[in-house]
Amino acid sequence: MTKLKLGAIADDRPVKVTVELPAVVHRDLTAYAAALAAETGAQAVPPEKLIAPMLARFMASDRGFARGRHNAKN
Template sequence: MSTTKKLRLGPLPKTENIKLTFACPACLKADLDRYAAMHAQTYGEAVDAMTLIPHMLEAFMSGDRGFKRGGQAIPKVATK
């Protein structure tokens, strides 16, 4: 590990993944790439923005009080 300041997003856990695709502004992609570079420097493991995005979203949602107060997750739609 580097001696630089710890980032809010810590080392990444291993998880099962489902692929999603989304569009974002070029400036956000540049910031995500910079964050990925800082994360790699801090934790000594190379990651890219695509790897970080799910963990960032999870951290955001788990810290959102309004979302937590919203109750149960949205139920799955039954399929025939």
């Protein structure tokens, strides 16, 4: 199996946000949650719990975003 980009999902205090997703994205999140559970040996997490870590990972790897945040601090 391919190594997934996300690791185990930390249990953190959430902030409630309502988002509408296309059905295909929800199906992919559900499949990703199942793959993550199989890879980590942990219980499957609900697909909505994947959204925050995926967004955080995406933003952390976006060089343009990081550069913009750095420039805004200066």
